[in-house]
Amino acid sequence: MPYTSLNSLSSYRYGFHKPEKYFYKSKKGLSEKTVEEISGIKNEPDWMREYRLKALKVFCKKKLPSWGGDLGKINFDDIYYYIKPTENKVSSWKDLPAEIKDTYDKIGIPEAEKKFLGGISAQYESEVVYKSIKKALSKKGVVFLDMDSGLREYASLVKEYFGTVVPMEDNKFAALNSAVWSGGSFIYVPKGVKVDLPLQAYFRINAANMGQFERTLIIADSGSFVHYVEGCTAPIYSTDSLHSAVVEIIVKKGARVRYSTIQNWSKNVYNLVTKRMRVEEEGIGEWVDGNIGSKLTMKYPSVYLVGKGARGEILSVAYAGKDAHQDAGGKVIHIAPFTTSKITSKSVSVDGGRTSYRGLVQVLPSALHSKTKVVCDALIIDSKSRSDTYPTMDIRTSKTQVEHEATVSRIGDEQLFYLQSRGLKKEEAEAMIVNGFIEPIVKELPLEYAVELNRLILLEMDGSVG
Amino acid sequence: MIDNDTSECNQKTMEEKLEELILIDNLKKKYEFNINSGENKTFVFFLINGENYEGEIKVLIQGKNTKVQILGIIIGYKNQQIKIITLQDHLAGESTSDLYVKSALFDNAKFSYEGMIRIEKNAQKSDAYQKNQNLILSQKANANTKPHLEILANEVRCTHAVTVGDISDDLLYYLNTRGLNKLQAKYLILSGYFEEILQRIKDIKIRNRLKKNLHNKLLKLFGLKIGESIRLIASIRPKQKD
Numbered sequence: 143m144p145y146t147s148l149n150s151l152s153s154y155r156y157g158f159h160k161p162e163k164y165f166y167k168s169k170k171g172l173s174e175k176t177v178e179e180i181s182g183i184k185n186e187p188d189w190m191r192e193y194r195l196k197a198l199k200v201f202c203k204k205k206l207p208s209w210g211g212d213l214g215k216i217n218f219d220d221i222y223y224y225i226k227p228t229e230n231k232v233s234s235w236k237d238l239p240a241e242i243k244d245t246y247d248k249i250g251i252p253e254a255e256k257k258f259l260g261g262i263s264a265q266y267e268s269e270v271v272y273k274s275i276k277k278a279l280s281k282k283g284v285v286f287l288d289m290d291s292g293l294r295e296y297a298s299l300v301k302e303y304f305g306t307v308v309p310m311e312d313n314k315f316a317a318l319n320s321a322v323w324s325g326g327s328f329i330y331v332p333k334g335v336k337v338d339l340p341l342q343a344y345f346r347i348n349a350a351n352m353g354q355f356e357r358t359l360i361i362a363d364s365g366s367f368v369h370y371v372e373g374c375t376a377p378i379y380s381t382d383s384l385h386s387a388v389v390e391i392i393v394k395k396g397a398r399v400r401y402s403t404i405q406n407w408s409k410n411v412y413n414l415v416t417k418r419m420r421v422e423e424e425g426i427g428e429w430v431d432g433n434i435g436s437k438l439t440m441k442y443p444s445v446y447l448v449g450k451g452a453r454g455e456i457l458s459v460a461y462a463g464k465d466a467h468q469d470a471g472g473k474v475i476h477i478a479p480f481t482t483s484k485i486t487s488k489s490v491s492v493d494g495g496r497t498s499y500r501g502l503v504q505v506l507p508s509a510l511h512s513k514t515k516v517v518c519d520a521l522i523i524d525s526k527s528r529s530d531t532y533p534t535m536d537i538r539t540s541k542t543q544v545e546h547e548a549t550v551s552r553i554g555d556e557q558l559f560y561l562q563s564r565g566l567k568k569e570e571a572e573a574m575i576v577n578g579f580i581e582p583i584v585k586e587l588p589l590e591y592a593v594e595l596n597r598l599i600l601l602e603m604d605g606s607v608g
Numbered sequence: 609m610i611d612n613d614t615s616e617c618n619q620k621t622m623e624e625k626l627e628e629l630i631l632i633d634n635l636k637k638k639y640e641f642n643i644n645s646g647e648n649k650t651f652v653f654f655l656i657n658g659e660n661y662e663g664e665i666k667v668l669i670q671g672k673n674t675k676v677q678i679l680g681i682i683i684g685y686k687n688q689q690i691k692i693i694t695l696q697d698h699l700a701g702e703s704t705s706d707l708y709v710k711s712a713l714f715d716n717a718k719f720s721y722e723g724m725i726r727i728e729k730n731a732q733k734s735d736a737y738q739k740n741q742n743l744i745l746s747q748k749a750n751a752n753t754k755p756h757l758e759i760l761a762n763e764v765r766c767t768h769a770v771t772v773g774d775i776s777d778d779l780l781y782y783l784n785t786r787g788l789n790k791l792q793a794k795y796l797i798l799s800g801y802f803e804e805i806l807q808r809i810k811d812i813k814i815r816n817r818l819k820k821n822l823h824n825k826l827l828k829l830f831g832l833k834i835g836e837s838i839r840l841i842a843s844i845r846p847k848q849k850d
Binding site: 507530546 | 729
């Protein structure tokens with residue numbers, strides 16, 4: 143059992159430092175010049191440069207949201223908006239500090255991801271794996287590139303869909319991302335193609351893999367299926383205090399897209415992400431969203447059900463430890479008739495952490511015979527922690543069925559007593575109960591991620607309880 | 609307006625200790641109530657008169673071993689706008705608060721509800737519940753509901769639940785087969801829907817008075833004759849075997 147062997151890792155909290163090697167670094171702060179520079183270096187078409195400049199203006203005009211977490215401490219002038227990473231990462235697995243390798247081993251991170259996290263992107267083995275996957279994908283006509291390459295190679299597709307699901311005017315951080323985006327994934331799945339393997343960002347090994355302002359665009363054509371997995375559960379150390387990504391997904395008629403994320407940022411990061419799917423007739427859009435770590439996360443994956451019979455599902459799990467505030471949830475907008483949706487949220491607050499579920503269910507008059515259900519469960523481990531639930535239900539039609547329920551509770555004394563009577567220590571028992579609590583969401587993740595997440599929560603809980 | 613003359617406060621019932629009932633039948637301002645140790649209070653807002661209502665009910669639980677019930681019956685019709693904010697603020701522990709609000713919305717009625725349960729850090733061993741159900745009976749009626757929780761203590765039990773929807777077709781069909789027309793069936797279903805709240809009012813005199821007003825309003829809204837309810841209920845009772 144891994145429970146006892148993890149004690150030595152309790153001091154390990156902050157992740158590690160990715161060696162900072164770069165070709166180009168923009169000046170701190172945000173100005174038209176910075177934006178033009180970014181666009182210039184990437185050799186982008188004029189429309190994208192203009193798009194970025196327009197977005198910058200929107201960003202300056204928009205106010206910070208007055209709700210949610212405390213954003214007042216973000217200093218937009220003290221951020222590097224563009225860092226071009228080195229093209230040949232030469233550091234080797236051996237060079238990583240022993241305790242980090244140790245943690246990776248204990249969490250059980252897949253080999254390829256270990257290398258990626260270690261900054262060894264061009265290693266032989268992962269290259270081989272990557273190449274064979276890439277070959278299989280391109281045979282089916284699946285496009286899987288980083289966003290910058292996507293813009294170069296599939297300009298017309300990108301131009302057609304970029305900013306259509308999350309317009310720059312949506313919110314201040316969507317505008318910021320539109321102005322300075324870099325990296326992220328571009329995926330196109332042709333009609334009727336089912337991608338069996340989950341597409342994982344770390345297989346897409348090239349420059350600009352993980353940025354502060356990622357921009358991801360996924361287009362699933364009629365009848366296709368793709369499962370995209372983003373991020374990793376190991377602590378990502380970042381010197382940058384702001385991470386603001388935008389993810390846009392278009393699910394066409396009868397297609398299905400699942401997007402899984404587990405993010406574990408270091409505790410100085412503001413993670414402010416706009417994620418949205420547009421689901422057309424009979425399509426299915428699913429978000430599996432896990433948030434651990436970070437100083438403040440504000441993330442509400444959304445599904446717009448625009449086609450008859452479309453379905454949306456959001457599974458959200460948030461874990462807030464010391465000093466962390468997880469403001470997460472989900473939004474579903476029912477626009478077309480016979481649409482259905484479900485939001486399931488599980489949150490755990492421990493050691494002074496705060497979790498907030500924030501969600502929206504909107505049923506427009508056109509969404510006749512729609513059905514939606516929201517379930518939020520929260521667990522508060524100790525008296526220092528806090529849990530909030532802020533749902534909104536805006537229902538504008540009678541022919542609908544809307545349900546929402548939420549509970550907040552702590553770990554029951556009987557549960558603890560039972561496990562302790564079976565020989566578990568209090569901390570072990572608590573960790574086991576927490577893992578059981580988030581199980582319904584964890585089981586939706588690819589196996590290796592599920593294992594990682596479970597172990598990571600054990601790590602996080604170690605020493606923080608009792 | 610707090611109906612002090614007719615609410616017959618301090619009704620003593622057999623099974624409960626002193627329960628105080630506060631009836632609010634015209635919600636147009638902000639109310640704030642402090643609940644002290646050992647008190648047992650029930651607030652009822654009864655809004656069926658077709659006016660626009662906008663108001664706030666704040667209940668601050670200041671002492672231990674208190675019991676608070678907030679009940680709401682709302683009928684909206686025509687172009688009525690109803691906006692209600694409630695707060696169950698647990699400042700002291702070992703207390704219970706229970707909110708149950710039901711609405712039925714006809715015509716172009718708009719109902720917006722914002723309910724907050726807040727459990728402060730020192731209010732351990734609190735139980736707080738919040739339930740809001742809304743029946744939308746017209747394609748143009750709206751319900752916007754925000755049931756919020758802010759929990760700063762861990763030894764608590766808090767739940768909230770919300771439903772929004774129409775009367776189910778199955779229910780209507782069943783009553784149809786029993787010989788009731790659509791309006792009669794809807795009237796019966798709504799009576800039962802609100803009965804659940806009325807049953808929680810311990811003061812029988814007040815309960816019966818509210819019930820009578822509610823039934824008259826429903827009969828009027830469905831264009832049925834006053835006094836028809838008894839006949840309707842009798843008509844769907846299973847016939848006794850010979």
